[in-house]
Amino acid sequence: MDEKVYEQAQALTERLTRAGVEQALQCHLEAPLESHGQRLCLGCHDHLSVARLQANPNAVRCVECQTDHDRRGK
Numbered sequence: 001m002d003e004k005v006y007e008q009a010q011a012l013t014e015r016l017t018r019a020g021v022e023q024a025l026q027c028h029l030e031a032p033l034e035s036h037g038q039r040l041c042l043g044c045h046d047h048l049s050v051a052r053l054q055a056n057p058n059a060v061r062c063v064e065c066q067t068d069h070d071r072r073g074k
Helices: 003-029 050-055 063-071
Strands: 033-035 038-040
Touching: none
Parallel strands: none
Antiparallel strands: 033 038
């Protein structure tokens, strides 16, 4: 493998690893909001959909609020 390609792949791997660790830590820092046994979004307080929780069982925000939250830099 070309050395430049190897370095780019290594840098990408490091960025993705850091992003994954940060996301995992963020999920554990924010406690889920629940009402009557259903998880509510920390942003808009709507119920999180079954599909959202199946895709990410640790989700604390709906997709729209999580996207806004990520754009603001958490």
